[in-house]
Amino acid sequence: MELQTKPIEALLEEERVFAPPKKFREQAIIKDESVYKKAAKNPEKFWEEIAKELEWYKKWRKVLKWKPPFAEWFVGGKINVSYNCIDRHVKTFRKNKAAIIWEGELGETQILTYWDLYREVNKFANVLRSLGVKKGERVTIYLPMIPELPIAMLACARIGAPHSVVFGGFSAESLRDRINDAQAKILITADGGYRRGNIVPLKKNADEALKETRSIEKVIVVRRVGEKAQIEMKEGRDLWWHELMKDAPSYAEPEKMDSEDMLYILYTSGTTGKPKGIVHTTGGYLVGVHITTKWVFDLKEEDTYWCTADIGWVTGHSYIVYGPLSNGATSLMYEGAPDYPDKDRFWEIVEKHKVTIFYTAPTAIRTFMKWGEEYPRKHDLSSLRLLGTVGEPINPEAWMWYYENIGGKRCPIVDTWWQTETGMIMITPLPGVTRLKPGSATKPFPGIEADIVDDNGKSIKTGAGYLVLKRPWPAMLRTIYGDPERYVEQYWSRFPGMYFTGDGAKRDKDGYFWLLGRVDDVINVAGHRVSTMEVESALVDHPLVAEAAVIGRKDELKGQAITAFVTLKEGVESSSNLADDLKRHVVKKIGAIARPEEIIFTAELPKTRSGKIMRRLLRDIAEGRALGDTTTLSDPAVIRELKEKYEEKET
Ligand code: WTA
Numbered sequence: 001m002e003l004q005t006k007p008i009e010a011l012l013e014e015e016r017v018f019a020p021p022k023k024f025r026e027q028a029i030i031k032d033e034s035v036y037k038k039a040a041k042n043p044e045k046f047w048e049e050i051a052k053e054l055e056w057y058k059k060w061r062k063v064l065k066w067k068p069p070f071a072e073w074f075v076g077g078k079i080n081v082s083y084n085c086i087d088r089h090v091k092t093f094r095k096n097k098a099a100i101i102w103e104g105e106l107g108e109t110q111i112l113t114y115w116d117l118y119r120e121v122n123k124f125a126n127v128l129r130s131l132g133v134k135k136g137e138r139v140t141i142y143l144p145m146i147p148e149l150p151i152a153m154l155a156c157a158r159i160g161a162p163h164s165v166v167f168g169g170f171s172a173e174s175l176r177d178r179i180n181d182a183q184a185k186i187l188i189t190a191d192g193g194y195r196r197g198n199i200v201p202l203k204k205n206a207d208e209a210l211k212e213t214r215s216i217e218k219v220i221v222v223r224r225v226g227e228k229a230q231i232e233m234k235e236g237r238d239l240w241w242h243e244l245m246k247d248a249p250s251y252a253e254p255e256k257m258d259s260e261d262m263l264y265i266l267y268t269s270g271t272t273g274k275p276k277g278i279v280h281t282t283g284g285y286l287v288g289v290h291i292t293t294k295w296v297f298d299l300k301e302e303d304t305y306w307c308t309a310d311i312g313w314v315t316g317h318s319y320i321v322y323g324p325l326s327n328g329a330t331s332l333m334y335e336g337a338p339d340y341p342d343k344d345r346f347w348e349i350v351e352k353h354k355v356t357i358f359y360t361a362p363t364a365i366r367t368f369m370k371w372g373e374e375y376p377r378k379h380d381l382s383s384l385r386l387l388g389t390v391g392e393p394i395n396p397e398a399w400m401w402y403y404e405n406i407g408g409k410r411c412p413i414v415d416t417w418w419q420t421e422t423g424m425i426m427i428t429p430l431p432g433v434t435r436l437k438p439g440s441a442t443k444p445f446p447g448i449e450a451d452i453v454d455d456n457g458k459s460i461k462t463g464a465g466y467l468v469l470k471r472p473w474p475a476m477l478r479t480i481y482g483d484p485e486r487y488v489e490q491y492w493s494r495f496p497g498m499y500f501t502g503d504g505a506k507r508d509k510d511g512y513f514w515l516l517g518r519v520d521d522v523i524n525v526a527g528h529r530v531s532t533m534e535v536e537s538a539l540v541d542h543p544l545v546a547e548a549a550v551i552g553r554k555d556e557l558k559g560q561a562i563t564a565f566v567t568l569k570e571g572v573e574s575s576s577n578l579a580d581d582l583k584r585h586v587v588k589k590i591g592a593i594a595r596p597e598e599i600i601f602t603a604e605l606p607k608t609r610s611g612k613i614m615r616r617l618l619r620d621i622a623e624g625r626a627l628g629d630t631t632t633l634s635d636p637a638v639i640r641e642l643k644e645k646y647e648e649k650e651t
Pocket of ligand 1 (some may be wrong): 394441516
């Protein structure tokens with residue numbers, strides 16, 4: 001592992017500070033810093049107080065049982081997530097309040113009130129039960145951003161069947177691997193999805209995946225695109241969602257789940273080729289996402305909250321579905337792309353629904369910057385009162401652009417650092433309290449103990465090091481599905497007694513955290529985690545490839561872009577056609593998010609004498625830097641030739 005010190009170095013000199021506007025602070029849920037002190041004094045008591053905001057069938061005996069690195073939260077408590085996200089609200093004035101406002105890519109709108117959501121979730125829970133799904137059995141969901149997606153998730157939560165949502169952009173092979181790892185019994189998919197007017201062939205991918213899976217008994221298919229998809233329904237296996245729902249009974253008793261029962265699995269890229277099934281459980285997860293949604297987004301009854309993520313990623317799980325609904329909020333979800341039909345689509349949606357809180361990714365903001373101010377300017381964005389970002393470090397220029405052009409200089413920005421593994425936001429401003437510095441995620445959320453350490457695990461007061469978490473938190477992952485050893489190894493071995501995030505960070509003199517990006521073999525492409533190993537495996541899977549090394553190089557829009565250095569088998573000629581073919585191969589194996597931006601053919605890869613590929617030098621080449629230390633190379637000529645070749649290509 002090596003810590004890359006990026007040009008972000010300069011950020012420590014950032015001098016702009018934005019105090020919460022008086023108007024915002026006065027109305028904020030959290031108005032002063034006392035919560036930090038209270039939480040630090042007795043974290044367990046702090047979390048316990050929050051847990052009381054939810055409705056439990058049975059109270060916990062103990063807040064935390066901590067046998068490092070295995071945690072149990074709200075031990076002995078019984079609770080149901082679907083009940084807390086829906087039933088709790090339909091008993092109140094929220095019954096007819098919009099729970100989900102759905103915007104279709106084609107411009108249609110659907111509004112589900114809490115009562116609508118209650119009805120649909122209950123019915124679908126009964127559908128699942130009628131197909132024999134029992135508590136603890138896994139359901140894989142491979143859907144586009146349509147209302148059936150949160151409905152299916154909540155129905156799973158209702159009957160205690162952990163869901164595994166697979167992002168609709170993943171390939172048939174990725175879907176297959178995830179189904180097999182979870183040994184899922186049911187697959188829920190759609191005939192197709194819309195993306196920029198094109199059709200994503202979800203059902204066809206599912207059919208392909210199911211050729212090599214044995215656990216799936218039934219496939220439930222949502223009709224989204226109809227005739228255009230041209231799908232086949234396999235007799236005895238495939239069932240239409242709408243037909244199953246027609247006669248489903250309208251009430252399904254929620255399962256009384258143990259606080260530590262599994263709520264879901266979500267796969268994410270790690271440092272090896274095989275994606276990890278991150279396991280989240282019930283009570284602690286809900287407590288964590290409930291309070292972070294409420295405090296970080298200052299979420300009020302009358303807000304219209306929009307998180308632009310896809311529910312296929314953790315951001316959508318925690319901050320489109322579970323967090324907002326647990327708070328009884330109105331959560332908007334949009335099916336399509338930001339530039340469809342035109343580049344002002346997001347702003348059109350903000351204006352149309354009078355969105356008040358808007359949460360998106362830095363890569364999207366940089367893209368909006370490139371498209372120009374005329375697009376947001378076409379629309380009335382005055383309803384917005386708070387902005388958020390997540391997924392990667394935000395560069396100060398993008399922060400300022402967002403602040404000025406989207407927030408009209410009146411909206412605080414919450415830059416939220418967290419991970420699939422953390423389940424909830426961990427480092428973030430509280431918008432009514434924190435003085436913001438563009439580019440800094442500021443401070444750990446109350447009750448969270450984050451630190452920056454050196455190679456030996458020693459805390460660094462100011463300066464750069466590895467970001468670690470020193471105390472368990474309620475929404476933390478509990479394990480890697482089916483692989484507790486990997487859980488220990490991956491997160492708890494680098495620094496004994498601490499959770500290692502895989503990120504580098506700096507702390508400035510005011511104690512603010514500045515995230516520096518991944519320090520492991522995970523890269524962050526447009527806010528999506530991609531493992532370099534996974535892309536390498538996909539490349540060497542191609543019959544003509546002998547060896548591959550994949551790195552992330554800096555990219556203005558995506559944060560990082562994938563560059564692959566490839567050695568071909570003896571006698572194979574390189575060509576641009578072959579490069580295209582290799583890119584297609586990666587897309588087929590993993591999905592479009594992993595497509596290499598560029599492929600460089602090379603006769604040899606730079607290796608140390610012990611045979612380790614020196615990725616650091618490859619990054620130097622791809623980012624146009626002078627080569628770092630090359631003394632450990634077995635043959636320094638290799639890298640010099642490669643550098644020349646790369647530079648020739650550039651000119
Ligand atoms: C990165 C997404 C800087 C980080 C919620 C982390 C960030 C990885 C930020 C997790 C941020 C996320 N500033 N970097 N505000 N938010 N990251 O699992 O490298 O898809 O480890 O979870 O994204 O990505 P994941």
